[in-house]
Amino acid sequence: MKTTPVAHPPLRGNQPHCQTCSLNALCLPLSLSDSDMERLDDIIRRGRPIQKGQLLFQQGDEFQSVFAVRTGALKTYTLASNGEEQITGFHLASELIGLAGYDAGNYPLTAKALETTTVCEIPIHQLESLTDELPDLRKQLMRTMGTEIRHDQNMMLLLSKKNAEERVASFLIDISNRYQRRGFSSSHFRLPMSRVDISNYLGLAVETISRVFTRFQKNELIDTQGKEVIILDMEKLYEMAGLVSEDECEHK
Amino acid sequence: MKTTPVAHPPLRGNQPHCQTCSLNALCLPLSLSDSDMERLDDIIRRGRPIQKGQLLFQQGDEFQSVFAVRTGALKTYTLASNGEEQITGFHLASELIGLAGYDAGNYPLTAKALETTTVCEIPIHQLESLTDELPDLRKQLMRTMGTEIRHDQNMMLLLSKKNAEERVASFLIDISNRYQRRGFSSSHFRLPMSRVDISNYLGLAVETISRVFTRFQKNELIDTQGKEVIILDMEKLYEMAGLVSEDECEHK
């Protein structure tokens, strides 16, 4: 078990705040009143950016804080005992990471920056005392964990039932939706992760990812240039993913 | 969206209680004081047993309660939009199910009895008010969700990185450990689920499960007769699973 390589740099002045953060409607403060948000804001630490490839925390490190992504993106992965790495999620701005370690005393996974990334650190002890007083915050935390569980169960379905094309289509749709929720284009974006990361996440070989991307491009489903992706036919992509676009089917 | 076929039968007299339940050290009451346990016990409803094949709740049903398995076993599964079913977990006595629906308002999965099963029902509203007052209970719930997340992430690793033999070996070890924790034999047990369920859970074809079981039997790793399983070489099974038996490797 190694010690944390990077972790939590000291504070700097001129900090942003939850109250003015453009992400507060997506992030942990969601559903908090102004005064409650202020109390949450008080315990949040905002450190210097972490660079691409640096670790935010490592599997086995003592569980001390949860983190909200402010800008940038990270991947989280677990290590099998044989050393193999399984990426369990990519995390964009406003998303909370680290909660899975809540009960264990240490992080059950490693978080690595995919690009230069800034995070808000929320020390767990203070968060815990705060949740004692703020039921809304508590619910929000439970909600976040529920979301995580549903995500993982969707991934189980994907990994055990879907073929390569369905996996890639599902992946692109997921990313697209997440960018959209953040106010970015749902059809034109830049993937923060490498092909190798995607292949690992989707349980496929890199070569397969490459081939599916080119096939999608030939079939004019998407246009892609390196990490840049333009979705040309969202409708069809939903079909490929084994899903149905929301437009035409709202009942569940 | 269909209505619930079975759900929550009426109460009966002569109920057992958390205080005297042999599972209370594994179940939700874990870490509660006697008086707190009593308060939890007061809100628990204990219905008549549900029969093999009956549903406890169904994907889409309104989220009203979480359930603890008292005796028997269930499977939970999600339905893909194309109707395919993915089993996300098997649940033995003392295990809590339904929490994943916490934030969504309705259950994100279906729970079906694998055999005659009795459950303790915990209405969510009352549980919520109780958590307001009992921080220990709150923590226990968070812990349970954390455990669920780690389980699912382990499954993601299994589904995306392990071959058929490794999957089956991992599965048998997991079941074995869970029986052991409940005070049963870790080397001789009866699987409550069918081969089809196992294959679905592990992301393999039924035939593959069958073949791996016979191969394991030929290699004298296990002895099996239908759902009855005897583990002959635990050591080797751990190796096959890509794990290391606790005996020989305690670090990490």
Added chain:
DNA sequence: CGAGCGCTTGAAATTGCTCAATGTTAGTGG
């Protein structure tokens, strides 16, 4: 400008799947 990493493409190999047939078990009703 060269090295190296990341990405793409092709051909061969492999693993697990599908299909089909047969065997086995458990539950039902005469």
Added chain:
DNA sequence: CCACTAACATTGAGCAATTTCAAGCGCTCG
């Protein structure tokens, strides 16, 4: 208690999807 049926389980053969191996390209960063 036995016969019957339906669901479950096993086994074999051929096949298909994806992986592995190998090679080449192109961008980026020292």
